[in-house]
Amino acid sequence: MNVINYLPLITKNSFRNRRRSALTIGSLMVSLCLLVLLMAMYKALFYGSEQTPAQAVRIMMRHKVSLAQPLPLAYEAKIRQVPGVKAVTVRQWFGGTYRDAREQRNFFARFGVRPRDLFIAYPEYVIPEEQKQAFERERTGCVASKALADKFGWQPGERITLVGDIFPTTLELKLAGVFEEPNKFEMLYFNWDYLRDGLKAAGTLDLDFTSQYLVLADSPDNVPRVVKAIDDTFDNSPFPTRTESEQAFFLSFVSFLGNLKLFLLAIGGAVTFTILLVSANTLSMSVRERIREVGVLKTLGFTPGTIFGVLLGEGMMVAFIGGVLGCALAEGFCVMLRNAPIPMPQLRVMNVTPLIVSISLLIALLVGLLSAMVPAAGAARRPILDSLRHTG
Amino acid sequence: MAIPIAYNLRNLVVRKTTTLMTAVGVGLTVAVLVADLALVEGLRTAFKATGHPLQLVVMRKGSNAELNSAITREALQILKAKPGFAVNGVGEAMISPETLTIVNLPSVDSPDGMNLTTRALSQAGVEMRGAKILQGRWFQPGRREVVVGKSVAKRYPNAQPGKLVRFGRGEWEVVGVFDAGESAFNSEIWGELNQVGADFNRQDTVSSVLVRAGDSATFQALANSLNDDRQLGVNVVSEREYYERQTSAGAPLQFIGLLVAVIMAVGSSFAAMNTMYAAVARRAKEIGTLRVLGFSRGSILLSFLIESLLLALIGGVFGCLIALPLNGVTTGIGSFATFSEIAFDFRVSPSTMGAGIIFALVVGVIGGLFPAGSAARKEILTALREI
Numbered sequence: 001m002n003v004i005n006y007l008p009l010i011t012k013n014s015f016r017n018r019r020r021s022a023l024t025i026g027s028l029m030v031s032l033c034l035l036v037l038l039m040a041m042y043k044a045l046f047y048g049s050e051q052t053p054a055q056a057v058r059i060m061m062r063h064k065v066s067l068a069q070p071l072p073l074a075y076e077a078k079i080r081q082v083p084g085v086k087a088v089t090v091r092q093w094f095g096g097t098y099r100d101a102r103e104q105r106n107f108f109a110r111f112g113v114r115p116r117d118l119f120i121a122y123p124e125y126v127i128p129e130e131q132k133q134a135f136e137r138e139r140t141g142c143v144a145s146k147a148l149a150d151k152f153g154w155q156p157g158e159r160i161t162l163v164g165d166i167f168p169t170t171l172e173l174k175l176a177g178v179f180e181e182p183n184k185f186e187m188l189y190f191n192w193d194y195l196r197d198g199l200k201a202a203g204t205l206d207l208d209f210t211s212q213y214l215v216l217a218d219s220p221d222n223v224p225r226v227v228k229a230i231d232d233t234f235d236n237s238p239f240p241t242r243t244e245s246e247q248a249f250f251l252s253f254v255s256f257l258g259n260l261k262l263f264l265l266a267i268g269g270a271v272t273f274t275i276l277l278v279s280a281n282t283l284s285m286s287v288r289e290r291i292r293e294v295g296v297l298k299t300l301g302f303t304p305g306t307i308f309g310v311l312l313g314e315g316m317m318v319a320f321i322g323g324v325l326g327c328a329l330a331e332g333f334c335v336m337l338r339n340a341p342i343p344m345p346q347l348r349v350m351n352v353t354p355l356i357v358s359i360s361l362l363i364a365l366l367v368g369l370l371s372a373m374v375p376a377a378g379a380a381r382r383p384i385l386d387s388l389r390h391t392g
Numbered sequence: 393m394a395i396p397i398a399y400n401l402r403n404l405v406v407r408k409t410t411t412l413m414t415a416v417g418v419g420l421t422v423a424v425l426v427a428d429l430a431l432v433e434g435l436r437t438a439f440k441a442t443g444h445p446l447q448l449v450v451m452r453k454g455s456n457a458e459l460n461s462a463i464t465r466e467a468l469q470i471l472k473a474k475p476g477f478a479v480n481g482v483g484e485a486m487i488s489p490e491t492l493t494i495v496n497l498p499s500v501d502s503p504d505g506m507n508l509t510t511r512a513l514s515q516a517g518v519e520m521r522g523a524k525i526l527q528g529r530w531f532q533p534g535r536r537e538v539v540v541g542k543s544v545a546k547r548y549p550n551a552q553p554g555k556l557v558r559f560g561r562g563e564w565e566v567v568g569v570f571d572a573g574e575s576a577f578n579s580e581i582w583g584e585l586n587q588v589g590a591d592f593n594r595q596d597t598v599s600s601v602l603v604r605a606g607d608s609a610t611f612q613a614l615a616n617s618l619n620d621d622r623q624l625g626v627n628v629v630s631e632r633e634y635y636e637r638q639t640s641a642g643a644p645l646q647f648i649g650l651l652v653a654v655i656m657a658v659g660s661s662f663a664a665m666n667t668m669y670a671a672v673a674r675r676a677k678e679i680g681t682l683r684v685l686g687f688s689r690g691s692i693l694l695s696f697l698i699e700s701l702l703l704a705l706i707g708g709v710f711g712c713l714i715a716l717p718l719n720g721v722t723t724g725i726g727s728f729a730t731f732s733e734i735a736f737d738f739r740v741s742p743s744t745m746g747a748g749i750i751f752a753l754v755v756g757v758i759g760g761l762f763p764a765g766s767a768a769r770k771e772i773l774t775a776l777r778e779i
Contacts, residue, residue: 027662036654066731165460256726270420278663281413285670344644
């Protein structure tokens with residue numbers, strides 16, 4: 001059977017009942033859009049955005065238990081001696097409160113860093129040169145990611161007060177600059193030395209600690225070796241460490257949110273099954289209405305095989321159109337989420353990749369095919385006389 | 393006059409395949425929503441039921457979580473001198489200084505290790521929480537012993553009576569499992585104040601102090617006198633409020649679940665609409681006949697709407713049934729307030745199921761309104777003439 005020859009017939013049949021086709025396509029579109037979003041979500045959560053060469057060599061090192069536990073500053077020199085390590089710098093988690101802590105909105109990541117090291121470790125941060133210099137120059141300076149600055153409407157020069165909770169000090173910061181960053185994270189970096197000034201003034205005796213070390217490996221291939229070497233070095237010390245690639249570090253945050261993998265898979269399964277039901281339902285309704293017509297086609301010489309094929313084609317066509325529209329809708333959603341105030345910033349990097357599009361279109365075609373099987377086989381098998389006599 | 397509902401029921405039975413497929417579609421949507429609500433409600437229950445109404449959590453000024461707080465021994469002495477505390481059976485004021493740390497143990501879901509809150513407290517703290525021992529016995533002062541909450545025992549293979557867990561400066565023997573009712577404490581490990589404190593070099597300070605006011609009249613006065621004492625430098629929150637605030641840990645999952653349920657609902661409304669339009673088309677002659685018999689346009693509209701609602705209701709009930717086995721399933725979620733995991737049970741309660749059914753009915757109304765309208769608008773003669 002030559003598919004191309006039957007394409008006009010399939011198309012005509014698909015749209016004979018416009019309203020039904022529109023509703024079916026609408027339903028499939030929404031469900032497939034959801035499936036695409038789930039896949040994009042899965043990818044965003046478990047793979048993050050595309051790994052850049054700079055990210056590939058970044059290693060995060062923290063206390064085995066949590067970001068809130070300190071590591072001694074004496075570790076820095078020891079880490080530097082590990083073969084494969086190019087650079088080490090500190091990254092101090094500062095919990096604290098911005099405005100009112102009871103509001104989830106006011107929570108964002110705040111880190112004390114050495115300003116000069118920050119932009120070396122993160123070459124993907126884009127910031128005007130003079131803002132960068134201002135951050136390095138001013139002890140009370142800080143820089144915020146664009147996602148964060150936009151959320152609060154901050155402009156350079158903004159005064160930002162962070163009241164300490166882990167630390168008995170209050171930071172009176174001045175926004176020196178805003179940097180663009182591909183992951184759309186909400187984060188603020190301030191000068192680590194300024195925090196230490198505050199702690200010294202508050203009478204804290206032991207200042208020689210940091211909550212995290214940011215380690216740069218000399219090549220991506222060396223990362224696993226460096227990670228293991230560092231953890232082995234400190235395994236039996238009073239401050240055991242957990243060292244991992246930056247990507248693995250983000251993943252550990254995601255696993256913290258609960259068993260998301262299972263959650264997404266279960267929903268994905270439910271959605272796929274729903275699409276199958278909707279599509280099968282429409283097709284059987286549509287075939288039932290056309291029993292007599294199928295009889296006529298048979299008297300005109302259409303073989304049962306052809307009829308079977310044409311009906312399968314109809315199912316696939318409707319599902320495919322739904323799939324294409326669903327992908328487009330999902331892309332629209334992703335663009336919308338990119339700047340939305342949602343409780344999961346990770347979802348802002350969701351995007352519809354060609355791979356996701358191909359997978360969902362494949363699923364759409366498969367669903368169309370499967371759902372048309374039963375009604376199409378029924379119509380193809382029905383004897384001509386029966387079909388012609390059928391009323392209803 | 394209204395058309396009997398039996399008419400709609402029979403129609404749904406006649407087209408059983410279509411009815412079933414549409415209803416299952418609606419059902420799956422409802423199941424996703426009910427599961428999401430059950431998760432949120434389970435989490436909320438775990439936190440809501442935590443805390444005695446007369447108890448206050450005392451933390452350092454500026455701290456929002458016990459983990460980030462530190463209270464010195466001197467401050468503790470000042471605090472103890474305040475009036476207004478409840479007294480227990482042997483005449484001691486109900487004040488429990490406590491030290492919190494986090495330990496990392498492998499759980500069933502994350503073999504790489506999950507964080508658990510470890511609370512070092514005295515017998516007073518145990519009594520103030522009304523915890524009971526389920527299995528084994530309480531820890532003895534002066535020994536390296538701990539007890540674990542019942543959720544911890546369920547989810548952490550190493551945290552069983554008789555086993556050893558490693559944290560701080562060495563190993564601790566698990567000697568019992570406790571039950572603190574429906575509360576977040578079941579996700580904690582408890583040890584003796586001085587023992588655990590010594591392991592973490594925290595003999596001079598404690599993390600927080602739990603206190604109980606004598607009665608509801610002195611409760612606010614006590615809270616104010618602690619808050620206002622500059623020398624003390626603390627802030628207090630009621631224990632209830634402190635735990636309720638942590639419910640926000642479930643916000644991300646709740647957000648995804650609701651988003652998905654709403655999108656799915658749009659899809660199922662379209663599907664229901666399709667089914668109802670087909671029903672209207674097939675029964676054109678019947679509609680004409682009903683009109684000839686004297687049923688008004690209004691009754692036709694109502695009848696088809698009821699049919700759509702019935703269809704959605706079947707779906708809603710089905711959805712609740714799918715979600716029901718989730719009830720009581722234990723899962724865990726990390727809280728960034730405590731950097732540790734809270735275990736809780738899904739709760740498929742009458743109210744979550746009710747929400748699911750209402751959701752299904754909304755889908756039914758949206759899906760049925762337009763087809764019912766088109767049925768009601770049919771002219772008698774054209775309707776009768778249709779095949």
